[in-house]
Amino acid sequence: MSNHHVNLTPQEDSLIGESQPEALARMDVKQLKELQSRLRQAREKNFSLLRRQGAARVEAEGGRGAAQPANEKRSEKVDVFDEALVRVTERLDAVAE
Numbered sequence: 001m002s003n004h005h006v007n008l009t010p011q012e013d014s015l016i017g018e019s020q021p022e023a024l025a026r027m028d029v030k031q032l033k034e035l036q037s038r039l040r041q042a043r044e045k046n047f048s049l050l051r052r053q054g055a056a057r058v059e060a061e062g063g064r065g066a067a068q069p070a071n072e073k074r075s076e077k078v079d080v081f082d083e084a085l086v087r088v089t090e091r092l093d094a095v096a097e
Helices: 010-017 021-025 029-061 064-096
Strands: none
Touching: 010 029, 010 064, 021 064, 029 064
16 A cells, blocks of 8 residues: 555654665664564554544444444554554564574
8 A cells, every 4th residue: 555645644654764665774673673663653553543533433423334434544544554564574574584
């Protein structure tokens, strides 16, 4: 998934930028682990917000089907962080070998 259509904050966009292959190639194990930790925190924050906001919308809308479209942007953001985390984890595994 491309993050061009996802509404990321400047800080989130910068964090995702750090997970691009060119940037990862310049990092050592310590830097990769630190980036992995920051990406996990951002993903967990957005996933938690997704769940809480989704639950609140279900209650307000009266059903999951009606509430789901309003929460798609948050879901896309979680997906972008998941993909970035996969890139970092794969690079970390390759460097550790």
